[in-house]
Amino acid sequence: MKHGTLLVVDDNRNILTTVKMVTEQTFERIICLASPSSLLTRLREDQPDVVLLDMNFHSGINNGNEGLYWLREIKKARPQTAVVLFTAYADIELAVTGLKDGAADFIVKPFDNHQLIEKLTDAYQKTRKKKPTITAVSEMIWGTSPAMRHLRDMVEKVAGTDANILITGENGTGKEVLAKEIHRLSKRAGKALMPIDLGAVTETLFESELFGYVKGAFTDAKTDKPGKFELAEGGTLFLDEIGNLSYALQAKLLTALQRRTIVRVGGSKPIPIDVRVVCATNRNLEEMVRQGAFREDLLYRINTIQLHLPPLRERTGDIMTYAGSFLHRYAHLYNKEGMTFAPDTQEKIEHLPWYGNIRELQHAVEKAVILSDGTTIRPDDIEGSATTRPQPTNDIQRLDDMEREMIAKAITECEGNLSHVASQLGISRQTLYNKMKKYGI
Structure with missing residues (x-):
């Protein structure tokens, strides 16, 4: 009988195909990733019992450090998941390091099919004997600025409740990391944190993604x-x-x-739900309500507590705290331990505007670590990709505002029927979709 979910991460697609064929009679679900870039997202969404993790993903890096890095990230995010390391190098020291860091076992390529199934099955059985462990590791870097100290006080007060929370802030300020911290500190920490990017969900898939579906609801169901x-x-x-x-x-x-109930697409039975809702946005929802683009009753429902993450340029005292954390992380990942920032590099980092916020800073530090030839990050190694932010002219801004307001008003008058909206505005549905995407409606 097949049991559990296996997540396989390997950049060799032939190996992914082979492993799936070998294990499909053992595991109920098998998910294959050719890159670890979406690993943590799939970990949260699919909640695998076992991860078979390759040790190397980038050409030219074959010392297993990437595998060890992702092993630690998996154990931080979901400690109850068993990790079996997959390596082409029979390196006992590497295997011992992986086992010390929480790996259940390791498999050397080329692998024996029977041994692969045996080790993965043993790893799965070990997860059945353990109760889910609440992770005590926080990904949140708070800093010491007054704004972040105030935010931390608020989070500590509300995290333990079931109040719905709305997190606001510019792109790249760390809204998802804050949501994870709220969940970590809540009474629900032993259960799943399920993220979904509503901006990436098409209208046709919305109900099936959020509410699920029954067999036969549509062609591929x-x-x-x-x-x-x-x-x-x-x-x-x-x-x-x-x-x-x-x-x-x-x-x-x-x-x-x-x-507090949902009905699966194609079904008729109401299913009770017990979830806490945390939302995030980079938009001004109050202004959208005034423009008729966002429902006021929904805003009240999700906005019991509002937490605002200020942009990085408004908490300059925290910039080097973040930069230092990223430097340590990527120096370890790329086997460049002991790297430091030169004093004039620190000054440059602190004075760049970082319009892309923490995300931009993180990418800049990672790039500097990769390209640096020595152990010291020099000023020229750090690039702020958004050091200048072009501003639209007032005339263009006003035209955009008028068009957006007209579309929002039509949506309200047509009660959300987009076919009627497109007809009323004299444009095609596809043009309407494009404009709604442009204006974030």
């Missing part, structure tokens, strides 16, 4: 599938970019939150 609400049962549902949700879909989300 070959089995029943739970949606994000069910997968987050007892835990936290993180709805990112909620300001990008169309007016019509806002009503469907509001209904689920008010009734």
